[in-house]
Amino acid sequence: MTLRFTKGHGTQNDFVLLADTRGDLGLTADQVRCLTDRRAGVGADGVIRLVPTAAIARAGEEVADRVLAEEPEAIWFMDYRNADGSVAQMCGNGVRVFAAFAEHLGLADLTTGELVLGTRAGVRRVRRDPDGWYAVDMGAWALPGGQDAVESGADSQVLVAGWPTPRPALSVDLGNPHTVVALPEVDDLTAADLTQVPQVDPRPVEGTNVELVVPLAEGTDAAGRPVGRVRMRVHERGVGETLSCGTGACAAALAVRTWAGHGSAQVPDVWEVEVPGGRVRVTVLPDGHVELAGPAELVFTGEVDLH
Numbered sequence: 001m002t003l004r005f006t007k008g009h010g011t012q013n014d015f016v017l018l019a020d021t022r023g024d025l026g027l028t029a030d031q032v033r034c035l036t037d038r039r040a041g042v043g044a045d046g047v048i049r050l051v052p053t054a055a056i057a058r059a060g061e062e063v064a065d066r067v068l069a070e071e072p073e074a075i076w077f078m079d080y081r082n083a084d085g086s087v088a089q090m091c092g093n094g095v096r097v098f099a100a101f102a103e104h105l106g107l108a109d110l111t112t113g114e115l116v117l118g119t120r121a122g123v124r125r126v127r128r129d130p131d132g133w134y135a136v137d138m139g140a141w142a143l144p145g146g147q148d149a150v151e152s153g154a155d156s157q158v159l160v161a162g163w164p165t166p167r168p169a170l171s172v173d174l175g176n177p178h179t180v181v182a183l184p185e186v187d188d189l190t191a192a193d194l195t196q197v198p199q200v201d202p203r204p205v206e207g208t209n210v211e212l213v214v215p216l217a218e219g220t221d222a223a224g225r226p227v228g229r230v231r232m233r234v235h236e237r238g239v240g241e242t243l244s245c246g247t248g249a250c251a252a253a254l255a256v257r258t259w260a261g262h263g264s265a266q267v268p269d270v271w272e273v274e275v276p277g278g279r280v281r282v283t284v285l286p287d288g289h290v291e292l293a294g295p296a297e298l299v300f301t302g303e304v305d306l307h
């Protein structure tokens with residue numbers, strides 16, 4: 001089978017994008033692994049299939065019915081697969097690149113309005129700002145550890161290869177699971193060995209994405225408001241270390257904000273998150289949602305034979 005694809009990335013979190021506008025492409029886990037293979041395939045951290053939300057509903061995924069009931073305009077759905085072929089609920093960098101892809105295909109016009117799309121984590125809304133960055137309302141977030149985790153700052157432990165002992169960690173739900181660990185110094189972040197899957201205790205049944213973070217000195221925006229700053233590396237579920245993770249950046253900012261005692265006047269709502277592949281901005285919104293903003297690039301289009 002010959003497939004037309006586009007390659008894109010958001011802060012170097014890279015994707016193979018497929019336009020399945022009729023919803024008849026039965027994409028298997030094996031095919032995803034072939035596409036994402038960096039030697040024998042196109043190479044990417046994940047595959048994004050743009051597909052009618054109605055086709056996902058027809059395939060029996062109830063989330064698509066909920067998306068259409070909440071927002072009938074969400075006619076396109078982001079079917080996200082990790083490089084190992086597993087299905088993920090959400091991808092923050094992916095949503096921005098999906099929006100750029102939908103524009104490229106002529107299916108959305110972000111010069112005049114927003115794109116509303118379906119994901120396995122629910123409805124997402126994307127706008128393009130005058131600086132060219134895409135801003136996504138990432139919906140509601142949660143700390144699965146509840147008030148105990150807020151008070152103690154942790155609900156689990158993470159052991160990364162080479163560390164003598166596990167470190168305390170905080171779980172953050174962005175529609176997909178994250179576990180955030182604070183490190184004292186940038187040198188500790190640079191030295192961390194993320195070639196192996198970090199061990200998380202208690203072990204999440206569905207797995208988790210693990211973010212290592214170092215809070216940096218605060219800055220200010222053009223209006224003089226405080227802007228928090230965080231540097232992060234990530235080990236993604238179903239992939240390995242990637243150069244960026246949008247939901248992970250949100251989780252990192254939300255964890256650092258929790259540790260700083262959110263709700264107090266001094267703790268910023270706007271955070272700059274530095275990742276190996278660039279920089280994104282996370283804004284904690286007053287309605288309990290979080291916004292992710294950053295670049296989205298389409299790099300090339302081609303054809304690939306899938307067996």
Ligand SMILES: N[C@@H](CCC[C@H](N)C(=O)O)C(=O)O
Pocket residue numbers: 013046082087088089090091092093094176177209236237238239244245246247248
């Ligand atoms: N890179 C993505 C997250 C992709 C899914 C993740 N690996 C998972 O399994 O939850 C992002 O930008 O958010």
